Amino acid sequence: xxxxxxxxxxxxxxxxxxxxxxxxxxxxxxxxxxxxxxxxxxxxxxxxxxxxxxxxxxxxxxxxxxxxxxxxxxxxxxxxxxxxxxxxxxxxxxxxxxxxxxxxxxxxxxxx
Amino acid sequence: xxxxxxxxxxxxxxxxxxxxxxxxxxxxxxxxxxxxxxxxxxxxxxxxxxxxxxxxxxxxxxxxxxxxxxxxxxxxxxxxxxxxxxxxxxxxxxxxxxxxxxxxxxxxxxxxxx
Numbered sequence: 352x353x354x355x356x357x358x359x360x361x362x363x364x365x366x367x368x369x370x371x372x373x374x375x376x377x378x379x380x381x382x383x384x385x386x387x388x389x390x391x392x393x394x395x396x397x398x399x400x401x402x403x404x405x406x407x408x409x410x411x412x413x414x415x416x417x418x419x420x421x422x423x424x425x426x427x428x429x430x431x432x433x434x435x436x437x438x439x440x441x442x443x444x445x446x447x448x449x450x451x452x453x454x455x456x457x458x459x460x461x462x463x
Numbered sequence: 464x465x466x467x468x469x470x471x472x473x474x475x476x477x478x479x480x481x482x483x484x485x486x487x488x489x490x491x492x493x494x495x496x497x498x499x500x501x502x503x504x505x506x507x508x509x510x511x512x513x514x515x516x517x518x519x520x521x522x523x524x525x526x527x528x529x530x531x532x533x534x535x536x537x538x539x540x541x542x543x544x545x546x547x548x549x550x551x552x553x554x555x556x557x558x559x560x561x562x563x564x565x566x567x568x569x570x571x572x573x574x575x576x577x
Contacts, residue, residue: 383565385565385566387568392571393571394553394569394571395555395568396568397566400565440505440506442506450496450508450522451496451506451555451566453505453506453507454505455504455505
């Protein structure tokens with residue numbers, strides 16, 4: 352079974368800092384990897400989707416990378432803002448089987 | 464309007480009661496999923512459906528049942544609710560055409576079983 356781990360579980364940074372969130376997975380046979388943002392008590396908002404053949408995806412201040420062979424993905428957030436405070440989840444979709452496997456998330460707090 | 468809508472958003476029910484959570488989507492996706500989220504455990508798959516005639520169990524299906532009434536509607540039922548089913552429940556959709564398979568989630572239903 353695919354295991355997805357996110358480190359750190361919580362992170363607190365001052366506004367303006369660049370930061371990196373990590374996601375690792377045990378089975379490199381993935382179809383794609385997706386990063387989500389979750390605000391307290393709310394649903395999941397898709398941030399970036401990386402197909403298995405891609406190395407990275409960018410959207411605004413966000414950049415996600417994927418190293419399938421080592422089972423790792425990172426989400427880079429540039430010039431962090433208080434509005435970035437949320438929990439960030441990564442999910443991988445296996446080549447076989449039909450579900451997304453989620454990490455437990457990194458809770459980010461950006462201090463003004 | 465949201466692409467994936469869940470009702471109710473919050474529900475408190477008593478142990479032993481039957482409860483249904485509903486999900487509807489306007490994205491035209493064939494694939495629909497039900498997940499539950501518990502603190503420290505992440506999201507876990509309960510059931511998924513690839514079309515109206517296709518229903519599959521996920522990793523934690525015991526105590527739950529589902530109904531795919533139409534392409535756009537996927538309901539989750541707790542036949543006899545118990546306190547450890549207290550959780551945040553999410554419905555999701557995805558569309559594999561074009562190789563994308565990006566997942567889209569509803570806003571969640573917070574269920575409390577007392």
